[in-house]
Structure formats: C-alpha cells, structure tokens
Amino acid sequence: MSAYSQPIIRFGLVTPAVFNVLLLGGVLAALGKLADIRKEKEERFEEQTQRLAAMKKLEADIAPKRKTFADQKKLLETDPGQLFTRVLDAVLPKFKEIELARGSLVFPLDRGRVARPLRTDAARVKSSFSGGFGPMQEALLQVESLMPQAVLEDMKITRKAHLLTQQEHLVMEMTHTCWKAGEAKP
Amino acid sequence: MLSITDPCELKAADIYRQARAVASKTSRGTDGDWYREPDDLAWQWHIWFDGGREVASAAFSRLDNQWRPGPALPLASLTTAENASELLGELISTSYYSQKPKSLGVILHVADEFALAEMAQTLEAAAEGGEDFKILRYNLVDEPLEMLADREVSTDTTSWRLLPFWGAGPGQTRSVAMALSRAREPFMQKLMAEGEKMRLPVRVSVTSAPLEALAALPLIQPEARGGRLVVMPYLKYTAVFALSPEGELRAARSLSHRGGSLTPAGFGDILWNMAVAAELAGADHAGKPRLLLASSNQRAVEAAAKDLELYSLSRQELECEILDLGSLPQLAAIPGNLMELMIYDSAAIEQVRAGGAPLGGTETFPALWQGWAGQNFMDLARLDTLYPTLSDLRMLRFSTWFVVLLVFTLVSTGAYGTWSLFSAMNHPSWELTESQVSMTKAKHAKLIDEQTQIQLTEQLLLPRSRGWTTLEFLLQLFPEDSGVRLENFSYSLEAARSAASSSSRSSKGSKGKGSKNDATGLVRNWTIKGLVKPKALELLNSLNSQRGLGAFFEQVAGATDDPGFKPDPARQITVSLTQGRNSRYDSQATAADAARDPTLAFPFNFEIQISQTISEKDTLALPLEKPF
Numbered sequence: 129m130s131a132y133s134q135p136i137i138r139f140g141l142v143t144p145a146v147f148n149v150l151l152l153g154g155v156l157a158a159l160g161k162l163a164d165i166r167k168e169k170e171e172r173f174e175e176q177t178q179r180l181a182a183m184k185k186l187e188a189d190i191a192p193k194r195k196t197f198a199d200q201k202k203l204l205e206t207d208p209g210q211l212f213t214r215v216l217d218a219v220l221p222k223f224k225e226i227e228l229a230r231g232s233l234v235f236p237l238d239r240g241r242v243a244r245p246l247r248t249d250a251a252r253v254k255s256s257f258s259g260g261f262g263p264m265q266e267a268l269l270q271v272e273s274l275m276p277q278a279v280l281e282d283m284k285i286t287r288k289a290h291l292l293t294q295q296e297h298l299v300m301e302m303t304h305t306c307w308k309a310g311e312a313k314p
Numbered sequence: 315m316l317s318i319t320d321p322c323e324l325k326a327a328d329i330y331r332q333a334r335a336v337a338s339k340t341s342r343g344t345d346g347d348w349y350r351e352p353d354d355l356a357w358q359w360h361i362w363f364d365g366g367r368e369v370a371s372a373a374f375s376r377l378d379n380q381w382r383p384g385p386a387l388p389l390a391s392l393t394t395a396e397n398a399s400e401l402l403g404e405l406i407s408t409s410y411y412s413q414k415p416k417s418l419g420v421i422l423h424v425a426d427e428f429a430l431a432e433m434a435q436t437l438e439a440a441a442e443g444g445e446d447f448k449i450l451r452y453n454l455v456d457e458p459l460e461m462l463a464d465r466e467v468s469t470d471t472t473s474w475r476l477l478p479f480w481g482a483g484p485g486q487t488r489s490v491a492m493a494l495s496r497a498r499e500p501f502m503q504k505l506m507a508e509g510e511k512m513r514l515p516v517r518v519s520v521t522s523a524p525l526e527a528l529a530a531l532p533l534i535q536p537e538a539r540g541g542r543l544v545v546m547p548y549l550k551y552t553a554v555f556a557l558s559p560e561g562e563l564r565a566a567r568s569l570s571h572r573g574g575s576l577t578p579a580g581f582g583d584i585l586w587n588m589a590v591a592a593e594l595a596g597a598d599h600a601g602k603p604r605l606l607l608a609s610s611n612q613r614a615v616e617a618a619a620k621d622l623e624l625y626s627l628s629r630q631e632l633e634c635e636i637l638d639l640g641s642l643p644q645l646a647a648i649p650g651n652l653m654e655l656m657i658y659d660s661a662a663i664e665q666v667r668a669g670g671a672p673l674g675g676t677e678t679f680p681a682l683w684q685g686w687a688g689q690n691f692m693d694l695a696r697l698d699t700l701y702p703t704l705s706d707l708r709m710l711r712f713s714t715w716f717v718v719l720l721v722f723t724l725v726s727t728g729a730y731g732t733w734s735l736f737s738a739m740n741h742p743s744w745e746l747t748e749s750q751v752s753m754t755k756a757k758h759a760k761l762i763d764e765q766t767q768i769q770l771t772e773q774l775l776l777p778r779s780r781g782w783t784t785l786e787f788l789l790q791l792f793p794e795d796s797g798v799r800l801e802n803f804s805y806s807l808e809a810a811r812s813a814a815s816s817s818s819r820s821s822k823g824s825k826g827k828g829s830k831n832d833a834t835g836l837v838r839n840w841t842i843k844g845l846v847k848p849k850a851l852e853l854l855n856s857l858n859s860q861r862g863l864g865a866f867f868e869q870v871a872g873a874t875d876d877p878g879f880k881p882d883p884a885r886q887i888t889v890s891l892t893q894g895r896n897s898r899y900d901s902q903a904t905a906a907d908a909a910r911d912p913t914l915a916f917p918f919n920f921e922i923q924i925s926q927t928i929s930e931k932d933t934l935a936l937p938l939e940k941p942f
Contacts, residue, residue, distance in 0.1 A: 145716070175751075186761045264785060265786065
C-alpha cells in the first residue's frame with residue numbers, strides 16, 4: 129500500500145460514498161414521505177370519487193321518493209288518535225245507525241303486542257262498532273286508506289241480538305296500532 | 315508541467331489532489347509501462363560510455379529482437395543533460411524501431427568506472443544463501459551507510475549495489491559493493507521528465523558494464539567453463555572476475571589504469587596473486603592460471619594481452635585466451651559489438667539455457683541474468699514512490715466511476731423525486747382538501763340517513779294487517795248462502811319477537827339501523843267459529859290442507875291486493891279444523907223456527923284456526939328501529 133492508497137480510499141471512495149449515502153438517504157426519505165402523502169391523497173381521492181358516485185346513485189334513488197317521504201313523515205307526525213277520530217267522524221255519518229254505529233273509542237296507553245319490540249313510537253286505538261259487515265268493511269277501508277300507519281292488531285266479531293227487537297247484529301271490536309313520529313322511547 | 319511533491323510531506327487531501335493531477339495530466343493510470351523495468355519494455359535505448367570521446371548508442375526492439383544503431387549522443391549532452399527532448403523526439407519516430415514506440419526503456423551502461431567497496435564484516439558473515447543476498451541487496455540500496463565497511467562516504471554522489479560471490483569458499487569474502495557515481499542521473503531524470511511531458515513512459519536504468527559483460531560471457535562463448543580469471547580491460551580500468559572451477563564467481567577486482575595507460579601497473583602480479591587467492595593457480599591446483607581477455611575496447615585488450623605475454627615470459631606463466639568480439643557472430647547484430655548488451659536479448663539467454671552451456675548450469679550466471687547483472691544504480695523505486703502506483707491510479711479511476719455512479723444515482727433519484735412530486739401535484743387528489751372530504755362525508759352520511767329513513771318508513775307503512783282485508787278474508791271464506799253461519803270471529807296480530815330480545819339485539823347491533831336483520835317477524839291468527847250445513851262441509855274440508863289454504867290466500871290476495879295474503883315459501887300457514895254436531899240442530903224445524911233461531915237449521919258446528927307466520931326476513935317484517 130503506497131502513500132497514496134489511503135488518501136484515495138478516504139477522499140475518492142469513503143467521503144463520496146458517505147456524502148452520497150447521506151444525500152441519497154435524505155432524498156429517499158423525502159421520496160418515501162412524498163409517496164406516503166401521495167398514497168394517502170390518492171386513497172382519499174379514490175374514496176371521495178367512490179363516495180360521490182355512491183351519493184349520485186343514492187340521490188337518484190332518493191330523489192323520486194322525497195315527496196312521498198315528506199308526506200309520510202307529515203302523516204306520521206300527526207296524532208293518530210285525533211286522525212282516527214276525525215276520519216271516523218267523517219265516515220260514520222254516511223251510514224244509518226242500524227248499518228254501522230260506533231260503540232266505543234279508547235286509546236290504550238300500553239304499546240300492545242305489535243309495537244312492543246319496536247323502537248318506533250306508536251299509539252293504539254281501540255274501537256268497537258255494531259252493525260253490518262259491509263258498512264264496517266267500507267268504513268275500515270276509508271280509515272285505513274287514509275291512515276296507512278294503522279295496523280290492525282286484533283279484531284273480534286260476535287253476534288248479538290237486539291234487546292227489544294231480538295234482531296241479530298254484529299258487534300265488532302278492533303284495536304289498531306298506529307305508528308307515529310314523536311318522542312323517543314324511554 | 316506537473317510538479318510532484320513527496321507525498322510524505324503532504325497532507326492527506328493534498329496527496330489525493332496530487333494523485334488526481336497525476337491521473338489527469340499523465341498516462342500513468344492507463345499505461346502499465348510507467349511501472350515496468352526499462353529492460354522489460356518493448357522499446358529500449360542502450361547507451362554505453364567508457365570515458366572516451368564517443369558514446370555508443372543502440373536501439374533494441376524486443377518485439378522482433380532487432381538491434382539498430384541508436385541516435386548519436388554527444389558527450390556534452392550526456393554530461394549536461396541538454397537536448398534530451400530532441401533526442402527523445404528522435405527516438406520515438408520509426409527511424410530506430412519497426413513501429414513507433416509507445417514507451418521507452420533507457421539503459422545507461424557505465425563502463426568508465428567500476429569501484430568495489432567492502433561490506434561490513436558482520437553483515438557479510440550473515441550472508442550465506444541466495445535469500446540473504448537479496449536482503450543484503452535491498453538493505454544496501456536503502457541504507458548503504460549501514461551496510462558498507464567504510465561509512466565515510468556520500469550517498470548524494472555515489473550509489474552502491476551488491477555483487478555476491480556465489481562461488482566464495484569458507485573464509486573468503488562473500489560479497490562486495492559496486493559503487494557508481496551519480497553524475498549521470500541528471501541526464502536520465504531529464505529524459506524521464508521529458509517523457510512525462512510527452513505522456514510517454516520513459517523508464518531509465520544505470521548499470522555497471524563490466525558486470526553485464528561478465529553475465530554475457532556464456533552468451534558469446536557458450537562452451538566457456540570456469541576455473542579462470544575473466545579479465546575485462548576498459549579504457550580507464552580493468553575489471554577482473556575469478557570464476558571457480560565450477561564456474562561460480564569467487565572474487566572480483568577493479569584495477570585502475572594510471573597515467574593514460576590501458577593496463578594497470580603490476581598487472582601480471584595482480585592477476586597471479588588473485589588467481590592464487592581464488593585457488594585457481596599454484597601447486598595444489600592446475601599450476602598456471604588460465605585467463606580470458608574480453609572487452610569491447612579492442613585497444614585495451616591488445617595492450618593487456620601484450621603486457622600479460624611479457625609477464626608470462628618473464629615471471630609466471632599464464633594461459634591467456636583472447637576473445638575477439640568483432641569476430642563473434644552473436645555480437646554481429648549489436649552496434650559496436652558491445653557484449654554488455656547481449657543480456658538484454660532474452661532469446662539469446664533462452665538459447666544458451668536450452669543449449670546446456672556449462673556456465674548456464676551454475677548458480678552465478680542464471681542469477682546474473684535474473685537481475686543481478688542489470689542492477690539499476692539509479693534508485694528508480696524511490697522515485698516511483700513519489701507517484702501513485704498503478705493500483706492507486708486504477709483505484710482512483712474506479713473512484714471516479716464510483717462517484718459518477720453515485721452522482722448518477724443521486725441525480726436519477728432526485729429526478730425521479732421531482733417527477734413524482736410533479737406527477738403527484740398534477741393529480742386531482744392533490745387539490746382535494748380534508749374539509750372537502752369531510753363535507754362530502756357529511757353529505758353522504760346525510761343521504762344514507764335519509765335513505766334509511768325512507769326505507770324504514772316505507773317498510774313500516776307496508777300494508778301488513780288491515781281491517782277491511784280481514785273482513786274481505788271472511789267474505790271470501792264464506793260467501794253468501796254458502797251454508798255457513800259465522801258465530802264468532804277473532805283475529806290477532808303480534809310481533810314474533812319479544813320486547814326483551816329485540817332490545818338486547820338492537821343494542822348489540824345498533825349501527826345496523828334499518829337493516830333486514832333488525833326486524834321482527836309477525837304472527838297472524840284467525841279463529842272462526844260457526845255452524846255449517848252439509849253442503850258447506852266440502853268447503854271447509856278444502857281449507858283443511860296446505861294446498862287448499864294456499865289457494866284461498868292467493869284468492870284473497872288477488873281480491874284485496876294485500877301482499878300479506880300472498881303465499882310465500884318464507885311464510886308458514888297452518889290450519890286447524892274441528893267439526894262437530896250442532897246440539898241445537900232440529901231436523902224437524904220449520905222455516906219459521908229457523909227464522910226465529912237460525913242455529914236450528916245447521917246440523918254441524920265447526921271451529922277453524924288459521925295461523926300465518928311471517929319471518930323476520932320477509933318484506934312485511936316490522937323494522938325494529940324508528941325511521942326518524
């Protein structure tokens with residue numbers, strides 16, 4: 129090994145290598161950081177693109193239903209007891225008393241067998257009528273058409289004879305569970 | 315002009331800088347001839363000088379083993395080192411060689427002086443084998459004052475090289491130091507410097523002509539044997555070498571010529587005594603000593619022969635053989651018939667070796683041919699240490715490529731980084747901000763929420779149990795005049811899941827709001843009691859089967875458009891029919907009796923229970939979550 133060997137190794141190989149490794153390390157670290165940032169941004173962009181596409185699809189699905197939903201929401205926000213009463217009040221006068229007469233109309237406070245497991249708010253309407261089969265069906269058709277939130281929970285039909293005339297008529301008792309928007313379930 | 319400083323005097327950074335300067339300004343890094351011995355180079359210039367007025371010059375090409383007369387070298391040029399560049403320019407033309415030289419080995423054969431000096435006794439005694447001679451040789455070059463017996467000498471003006479006596483017997487001197495003045499070195503250095511300027515490797519050597527002449531003896535006289543004195547008269551001295559009977563070198567002497575004489579004073583006596591001392595003469599030996607006279611200086615040979623002839627006649631008888639160099643075919647091609655130059659013709663040496671010359675089988679002559687005869691009195695190795703070695707320069711060149719590679723890597727990586735940054739910045743994702751993403755996420759969540767609300771509301775409001783369809787169910791079941799009198803009817807709807815299980819389940823999966831699993835199935839029950847005439851029994855019996863009941867449900871679904879009656883594999887419908895005799899039946903009852911009490915006209919009673927189970931996967935299942 130001559131007097132030149134060590135300086136050549138030191139200044140010709142080691143120093144440039146160390147210098148380069150440091151610079152290269154810096155550049156690679158910066159590149160790594162850039163790649164991370166880029167990956168993160170591109171993933172976010174991809175996610176954003178997919179989300180926008182999904183939103184577009186959702187919007188296309190929702191838009192035509194929005195009007196109906198608004199109506200349904202409004203309907204559910206209306207007190208079902210009052211609505212039920214109002215509809216009956218509007219329907220029953222069409223029939224003679226012998227054809228259909230309202231017996232009772234109560235609003236039980238318990239949730240009933242249908243609404244019990246649900247979180248949706250509900251109100252129950254228990255009603256009884258006496259009269260014929262046809263008028264009852266027509267009245268119910270009127271009520272239930274105007275109140276899609278009403279679900280028939282139970283119905284009992286029995287025959288009864290008039291005390292004075294001994295003429296038979298039907299006694300119909302029914303309970304409706306009506307969904308409503310309202311306070312959260314405790 | 316490249317100025318070279320001894321690297322020992324420089325700092326590491328300056329040494330590196332100097333190495334780079336050498337690499338860039340000279341051809342040392344690419345031409346290995348800069349590091350070869352002059353006699354190894356293909357193109358050689360041999361200068362022979364014996365102190366006369368003329369300087370012999372010969373050009374030798376090893377490529378074709380051709381000798382040619384070299385350029386004329388004035389004595390003044392050799393002394394003052396003038397015109398070195400012109401001489402070099404002349405030499406590198408094709409005038410002296412078959413092709414233009416790419417390097418030049420310059421060998422100065424010094425024949426004007428041949429001084430021998432004693433070695434220090436202790437070191438002398440230590441030298442016993444070939445390896446020891448090599449150690450002594452290098453030590454004498456590096457530390458001459460430590461090796462010589464006489465330490466009052468100047469290393470600035472003189473250089474020494476070892477001459478081993480391979481044939482020395484016990485108690486005899488085993489080696490001496492040959493001394494040459496360094497007066498010719500400036501000329502050689504000038505040639506080297508000019509060569510450097512011309513980027514032409516010029517390697518120089520200063521050799522002792524008498525020793526080369528001794529080495530050439532078997533080449534010009536292959537049949538020569540030992541047991542004699544080889545006498546070589548030159549212009550200013552006579553060199554005498556004693557060869558043992560085996561042909562090994564046993565002793566050497568340099569006899570100076572005084573007063574312009576071509577022979578030394580007392581020449582015959584000196585030779586006689588030397589022969590006796592070397593055990594080549596005397597009673598115990600062959601008697602008269604044998605001498606071989608050979609020299610490139612013919613006049614000196616003739617003078618010596620005459621002197622010895624007189625001595626032989628008057629004092630002791632000597633057997634003297636004279637070698638006429640001019641007549642030897644081996645030297646015919648060499649300019650001036652200089653026998654010293656013979657040893658540079660490797661082909662001639664190989665020929666003698668192969669020919670089995672007696673002296674070729676000794677230890678002395680092969681050793682002389684292998685470098686001892688051509689020892690360079692100029693310390694070229696010391697000069698070479700000023701320069702980087704070939705491996706240093708190769709390493710430097712490698713380092714240059716290495717640095718280029720590193721820079722390329724760095725630049726490439728940087729360029730890739732710039733491109734990556736540019737590419738990333740041009741991608742739309744670069745402009746997308748966190749707030750935009752958050753805003754979109756919020757909008758999306760809102761839309762999902764809205765969709766869930768709509769789906770839940772739609773699902774909640776599906777017609778799954780209605781009063782009017784239930785009555786229609788009865789009407790469809792028992793039409794007018796069907797022979798059935800309905801006594802009692804009850805219908806119930808209840809959720810299949812209890813409140814407790816649904817709350818625990820929904821709390822576990824509260825995030826799955828509106829999903830199909832978060833729903834409860836339903837159970838619908840119809841119970842009908844009544845009386846029946848025989849004609850209606852078939853109707854009842856048709857209901858008492860899955861097929862009949864399914865057809866009936868299908869019929870009701872068609873009439874009411876109520877999806878709750880539509881048969882579905884996921885919906886289970888069961889029926890239970892009980893029939894019995896009507897205890898009030900009176901077969902004798904009149905129409906008036908029947909009008910008063912209709913039960914009298916019906917012979918049978920029945921009770922039918924129909925149950926429909928709607929699973930939680932059914933579209934009519936009730937969602938557990940509230941829509942909003």
